[in-house]
Amino acid sequence: MPEFFYADPFPLKEDTTEYKLLTKDFVSTVPFGDKEILKVEPEGLTFLAEKAMEDISFYLRTAHLEKVRKILDDPEATSNDRFVAMALLKNAVIAADKQLPSCQDTGTGIVMAKKGEYVITGGDDAEALSRGIYNTYVNRNLRYSQVVPLTMYDEVNSGSNLPAQIDIYSTPGDKYSFLFLAKGGGSANKTYLFQETKALLNPASLEKFITEKVSNLGTAACPPYHIAVVIGGTSAEANLKTVKLASAGYLDHLPTKGDKFGSAFRDIELEEKMLLAAQKSGIGAQFGGKYLAHDFKVIRLPRHGASCPVGLGVSCSADRNIKAKITKDGIYIEKLEYDPSKFLPTIDDVDSNTESVHINLNQPMPEILKVLTKYPVKTRVMLSGRLVVARDIAHAKLKEKLDKGEPLPDYFKNHPVYYAGPAKTPEGMPSGSFGPTTAGRMDSYVPLFQEKGYSMISLAKGNRSKVVTDSCKKNGGFYLGSIGGPAALLAKENIKKVEVLDFPELGMEAVWSIDVENFPAFIVVDDKGNDFFQMLN
Secondary structure (H helix, E strand, O other): OOOOOOOOOOOOOOOOOOEEEEEOOOEEEEEEOOEEEEEEOHHHHHHHHHHHHHHHHHOEOHHHHHHHHHHHHOOOOOHHHHHHHHHHHHHHHHHOOOOOOOOOOOOEEEEEEEEEOOEEOOOOHHHHHHHHHHHHHHHOOOOOOOEEEOOOOOEEEOOOOOOOEEEEEEEOOOOEEEEEEEEOHHHHOOOEEEEEOHHHOOHHHHHHHHHHHHHOOOOOOOOOEEEEEEEEEOOHHHHHHHHHHHHOOOOOOOOOOOOOOOOOEEOHHHHHHHHHHHHHOOEOOOOOEOOOEEEEEEEEEEEOOOOEEEEEEEEOOOOOEEEEEEEOOEEEEEOOEOOHHHHOOOOOOOOOOOOOEEEEOOOOHHHHHHHHOOOOOOOEEEEEEEEEEOOHHHHHHHHHHHHOOOOOOOHHHHOOEEOEOOOOOOOOOOOOOOOEOEHHHHOOHHHHHHOOOOOOEEEEEOOOOHHHHHHHHHHOOEEEEOOOOOHHHHHHHHEEEEEEEEOHHHHHHOEEEEEEEEEEEEEEEOOOOOEHHHHOO
16 A cells, blocks of 8 residues: 655745835734634735735836846847837836836736635635725726626626635645735736647657747737746646746745655756747847746646646736735735836947837828838837727727728728727826737737728737738738837826727727827838748747
């Protein structure tokens, strides 16, 4: 008979996180037999959740910013790598003023908590944590992105960014520990599960597999990424849960060797190889170069002999993760970087080697197209004038008009279309954080619109499918790539006026009109059938 065994499946070493004390309120101890119980008032959980979600909306980890700065100091980084890195650092500085969040997609609130057996709260912990998340989104200049289904097909925005995802696990001890995340749609959409077999588990096959999958990530989730790959798992959901924790840096201190108990471990050597492969992909920090990824985590888990799940996921430039804990000494939160300005170079010479083409958008569309057609893909442009903003729901409503044989509004023909949805506008500012959303979600609309002269120039983030390239070639259109990540920077420096143009009932999904000045972008798809990202292959 085999011997029984049990081991912690994720044996993390000592926590080296630097915490700061928020308060000693809401916490007390009470005797229970020969033990001492930690009592946490539900209001303490609400207080902690509100502070945590507030911090990750405006601040980043020091370690993350150090890696962004490293791009500026790397002689192998391309001009475009450095241009993006500089924009992300400037964005962090602006966001730290706590008016404009670092990303317009302020994400889904997610909490992973471990509640010690000697911790009591006397209430519904998930409800208390949800109220704290609610407070942050309602009281700060954040965006409400959660939609709730009324029927299988009809949805409405919840108007508060609830519900949140809250998972609470029981653990030994008298400590309550937490990981808070704000996960945007673009980053979440780059989470993949592949059901593989034992045949994958050899160095040549696994390295080739990971390299191919990472190369297909594209840039829609705002690189440079923190990439996580997990091989194995007692179930598909266990695999993907590990992917999320690994991408958030929560599993950094796992052991680096396996054992007979099936404990999770990191393969440091494979991580280094895969990071080098990502660098060699040429995709870079969105527009070509070395820095598709900041780092790479590869974690091995036990598995059923007939199943080999492989998970892949990323944390993006809005690396919004923060740890917290409650002990008998008080409520603590991870210390983030509150002065990101120290990572900026003293002299801004980042883009001095690359000239930009300035384009006036306040001229007839044919004239704008005549300017763009003179330049090759990868050309950096600076846009000044009027943009029309429309994303998923607005595109669907406009398509309904075409389906009925009705023409589209002139604004969709006369102006470039920016795929985006803003966060709330701070008092006294022209715009809330207003970065681009993922272009690929609108791909199917492009041929329908362009063949009738609409949406001739689109502006968003990430790569697009061949259907867009073919349509631009056939109809004389362009796709311009905007930098994903610096939403606060764009709002403060480049967007001068914002107005609702159509469908006001859609909230952030409405059609907007925005006036921009020196709005940075790159020609990604041109009217000759060239696609920058395809040229990398």
